[in-house]
Amino acid sequence: MLTVDSLRVTYGGAVEAVRGVSMEVPDRSVVAVLGSNGAGKSTLLRTISGTLRLHRGRVDAGTVRFEDTDLTRRDAGQIVRRGVVQVPEGRRIFGRLTVEENLRAGGMGNRDRAAKAKAVARVHDLFPVLRERAGQRAGLLSGGEQQMLAIGRALMASPRLLLLDEPSLGLAPRVIGQIGEVIAEINRQGTAVLLVEQNATMALGVADRAYVLDVGRVSLSGDARELAATDEVQRLYLGHTGDAPVRREDTAPRRTLSRWTA
Ligand SMILES: Nc1ncnc2c1ncn2[C@@H]1O[C@H](COP(=O)(O)OP(=O)(O)OP(=O)(O)O)[C@@H](O)[C@H]1O
Numbered sequence: 594m595l596t597v598d599s600l601r602v603t604y605g606g607a608v609e610a611v612r613g614v615s616m617e618v619p620d621r622s623v624v625a626v627l628g629s630n631g632a633g634k635s636t637l638l639r640t641i642s643g644t645l646r647l648h649r650g651r652v653d654a655g656t657v658r659f660e661d662t663d664l665t666r667r668d669a670g671q672i673v674r675r676g677v678v679q680v681p682e683g684r685r686i687f688g689r690l691t692v693e694e695n696l697r698a699g700g701m702g703n704r705d706r707a708a709k710a711k712a713v714a715r716v717h718d719l720f721p722v723l724r725e726r727a728g729q730r731a732g733l734l735s736g737g738e739q740q741m742l743a744i745g746r747a748l749m750a751s752p753r754l755l756l757l758d759e760p761s762l763g764l765a766p767r768v769i770g771q772i773g774e775v776i777a778e779i780n781r782q783g784t785a786v787l788l789v790e791q792n793a794t795m796a797l798g799v800a801d802r803a804y805v806l807d808v809g810r811v812s813l814s815g816d817a818r819e820l821a822a823t824d825e826v827q828r829l830y831l832g833h834t835g836d837a838p839v840r841r842e843d844t845a846p847r848r849t850l851s852r853w854t855a
Pocket residue numbers: 604605608609610628629630631632633634635636637648649650682791
């Protein structure tokens with residue numbers, strides 16, 4: 594569905610943030626990108642969503658293809674219309690607007706009224722709290738609710754591929770578990786997801802495949818369950834020393850976790 598090939602991205606002509614990354618998101622899959630601070634995760638998502646320019650970044654080489662369309666260097670609006678929608682790092686909701694107005698803003702490019710009504714219904718089903726708080730100022734929501742609103746706003750554009758940049762950031766473990774479950778449900782409804790995370794437990798719990806970025810390069814990739822079992826991922830991202838038994842995180846979706854804790 595999405596193919597990134599030999600991508601190189603720099604900021605201000607100097608900082609090389611992505612140094613030859615190739616990756617793929619198969620149809621209807623959840624793909625996780627793990628990596629520590631500064632690894633290039635957000636840069637990769639910004640490149641795919643066409644928002645790189647807002648950050649003074651530039652694609653130096655490589656391509657981003659979505660199905661049969663070359664998206665490299667296209668503008669963000671065109672990319673959204675193709676069905677690729679990003680939830681940026683730090684949520685970026687409109688705090689002074691109401692919850693409902695935030696959702697409406699996400700559906701602005703969508704002229705089809707029936708599709709819009711369907712999208713609102715989907716968002717309200719996934720996040721009943723957004724229906725209950727429809728008239729409330731978004732800035733008054735809790736961190737977890739704001740993340741749900743950010744995801745809901747992106748769903749208003751009826752994406753076929755949803756790009757999530759660290760949705761777990763700053764949230765309590767219980768809320769992170771809920772976000773993981775929601776991602777799995779969005780995917781079951783037919784939307785592919787590219788999930789950037791530092792929280793490997795949550796990400797590998799919902800993802801089919803995963804890539805590990807290290808200073809702008811892919812250092813590991815493969816089946817999410819297999820990656821979760823590797824010493825490197827255990828040590829670097831799951832906080833285990835190697836011989837300690839894997840702890841079951843009861844906050845993360847059980848469906849997949851149970852398979853790699855055995
Ligand atoms: N707007 C920018 N201008 C200049 N350099 C930038 C800019 N944004 C990111 N960088 C640099 O590019 C590299 C990759 O940053 P990026 O934000 O993509 O990493 P990340 O993996 O998302 O990190 P984090 O987990 O902290 O969000 C870093 O060295 C960072 O300092």
